[in-house]
Amino acid sequence: MKLAQRLRFRGVCVAVILSFATTVSWAEEYSHARIVRLSFVEGTVTVERPDVEEWAAALVNTPIQEGFKVSTGEDGFTEVEFENVSTARLGQLSLLxxxxxxxxxxxxKINRLTLHEGYATF
Structure with missing residues (x-):
């Protein structure tokens, strides 16, 4: 009887470990480690982070992460640089x-950008 209980306990332990390993590998399917930054800022350019509801002045080398929004004013232009040195350029009165x-x-690399208003070149 004790042998059957031990085998059952070991089976449950193996099942729990395998389900945890599967969950961890599924969660790591995509990595959010990216190097994206504002490489040029001129005029009025602001950034909104997903966890903060206020817009902040954008500076050169501001790191950009998933969920960020970049906006330019009437006198604003900005350039976003990706790891492979490709760029997205925003003109006046734009929201990306x-x-x-x-x-x-x-x-x-998966880059999904939404241009809500204004113009940009990619």
Whole structure:
């Protein structure tokens, strides 16, 4: 009887460990470790972080993360630089949201940007 209980206990432990390992690997499917920054700022440029409801003045080298929004005023221009030196440039009176910035398991970069208003070049 004790042998059956031990085997059952070991089986439950293995199942719990495997389910935890599966959950951890699923959660790590995409990495949010990206190097994206404002490389040029001229005039009125502001940034809104997803966890803060107030807009803040943007500075050169401000790191950009998923969920950030960048806005330019009437005299504002800005440039966002990605790891591979590609850029997104915003003109006057523009609003750009960084909807998704992740690394896929294959190493590919996923950039999903939403231009709410204004103009930009990518």
């Amino acid at each position: 949201e960084f909807t998704q910035l992740v690394l896929a398991p294959s190493g590919g």
